[in-house]
Amino acid sequence: MTVTLERRTATATRNPRALLDAVRPQIKDCTYNVLESPGSDDVDLYEREIRLMMRDNVMVRNMSERILDNAVAYLITAMERPDIHLGVGRLVDVGVHQIILDTPVYFAFCDVYNGGRYKHHAPLIQRRSDGLCLRTADIIRANGFDTDEELWDMDGANCSPCDNKVPDSH
Numbered sequence: 001m002t003v004t005l006e007r008r009t010a011t012a013t014r015n016p017r018a019l020l021d022a023v024r025p026q027i028k029d030c031t032y033n034v035l036e037s038p039g040s041d042d043v044d045l046y047e048r049e050i051r052l053m054m055r056d057n058v059m060v061r062n063m064s065e066r067i068l069d070n071a072v073a074y075l076i077t078a079m080e081r082p083d084i085h086l087g088v089g090r091l092v093d094v095g096v097h098q099i100i101l102d103t104p105v106y107f108a109f110c111d112v113y114n115g116g117r118y119k120h121h122a123p124l125i126q127r128r129s130d131g132l133c134l135r136t137a138d139i140i141r142a143n144g145f146d147t148d149e150e151l152w153d154m155d156g157a158n159c160s161p162c163d164n165k166v167p168d169s170h
Contacts, residue, residue: 011080011113014144016072017046019113020099026108034104045105053098066148071095073145074136078170079114084139086170087132089155096121120169123160133159 011019021044027034034040040048046068053064070092078086088096100106100121110118136159137152 011076014073014146016069016145017044019072019076020046020049020068020105020109023105023108023112026111027104029104029107031104034102049095049098049102049105052102053094056098057094059094066151067092067095068098069095069146070140070148070151071099073140073143073147075099075109075119075170076113077140077143077145079110079119080143081139082168085132086136086139087128087159088136089133089152089159091151091154093160114168117168120167122169127158127160129157131157133157 013019024035024045034045034048039051043051049068050061050064053059053068054061057064059067071088072095074086074088074092074096099109107118110116133152134156137147137149137156140147
């Protein structure tokens with residue numbers, strides 16, 4: 001038996017808003033909820049996720065944008081670099097969860113950036129205190145993204161990694 005593995009290719013842009021908005025044509029599930037529901041007129045996916053974060057997490061817009069930008073960068077890096085174990089801090093994790101919980105958007109995100117394969121979210125219960133967040137921010141920067149150092153430094157020694165033993169997880 002022969003198994004062929006596709007090497008994921010890096011995206012052409014490193015703009016989190018453009019990366020998130022690019023998945024819109026791939027949304028196949030719950031399109032009424034995502035694309036046509038009240039409040040969705042003339043709203044791109046990035047704006048949708050910002051509004052949902054502000055609704056659910058009582059954040060100011062600037063902080064929501066900073067968190068979402070870093071969450072997109074983290075998810076793209078996790079998909080492009082499955083060979084590296086990554087971890088995210090509490091604050092950026094709010095943005096990661098926002099994307100994952102908007103399942104039609106996350107499924108489309110996986111279709112576009114993970115070769116059509118679902119990227120599992122398998123968090124460990126106990127947080128790590130070994131600086132994984134800081135190393136993750138370094139990896140994200142090396143992967144071509146700008147990171148918000150203040151957000152990553154806040155949790156640098158206290159992150160919530162995912163189980164690297166779960167296939168295709170972040």
